[in-house]
Amino acid sequence: MSRQAVRSTDPKRVSSELFTLTYGSLVAQMLKDYESDEEVNKQLDRMGYNIGLRLIEDFLARTNVGRCHDFKDTSDKLQMAFKMYLGVNPPITNWSPAGDEFSFILESNPLTEFVELPDSHSSLKYCNIIPGVIRGALEMVQTEVVAWFVQDQLKGDSTSELRIKFVRRLEDAIPAGED
């Protein structure tokens, strides 16, 4: 029993590292599977979208937030989601005059904690899963948006800037095949 000196590992920290490392391994695997970086970007976005479709349920169940009144409200709730899921608090900036477009500034990004992009993958959007998640999640609450990274720390920019643009409100529709 000499080895009982307890070195307990912080569960939250491990959980975060597990997530980061798994994502990294996944991207690495996809780079092997697909021919071009563009195809990987597309797949990551699609996976993010599928995650977003489910994640929104979790978010709504755990936070008790209601419907968004306007896009400003949506941005605040997205910020809340960032805090809740990634543990970061990105400031909201660069509102467009029409109020339909804004940016999150990500100082640190849990996804990229241990990442360095090699030059050979300069067109890879490593974090492309995040815009996908946002698009998927908001679609489930009748808001169509487009999201993309304007700046990326991995590409040498000083911060990562995630831009989100409101497209339109989705109407409750009759399911396909029932008219």
Place this chain on the structure above:
Amino acid sequence: MADDALFDFLFMEMTNSLYSQNDPAERDASVTKLEQIGFSTGYRLVEKLTKDWPRFKTELDVIKFICKEFWSAVYKKQIDNLRTNHHGVYVLHDNRFRFLTQLSNNKQYIEMAPKYLAFTCGLIRGTLANLGINSVVTVEVTVMPACKSPARTFSKYKLTVV
């Protein structure tokens, strides 16, 4: 600090998008891929987990570390039962396996279970590899959400993790 739910969702999506059911050859290839992702994750994760630990003296120490620390860190609970034949085969039982608890608690969907376990096999294999043990990790599920995995090291022993 990423939330647990996020990892669960990523895991589900990763499994679903990589796993193709069409023909057996493709299915094997996709299981290998998931296993490979697990391997490289485990290989790097354990480096961080064992940072403050002294060197493990015996193989059993390594296995105990996996059952307690590693399992609690990744699966939020300890292994329920560990068996060994003292010749390198270890069988780890988990009666409430994290990735299966949301799926079912009887035999329904049991044929779907293997694809959710490939990642774990790789994870354990990667962990052992980084700790200097070559192994083969297999897994079997009789009733969800329990699972047990036997693992084997090529050189002299097997390790079973359920």
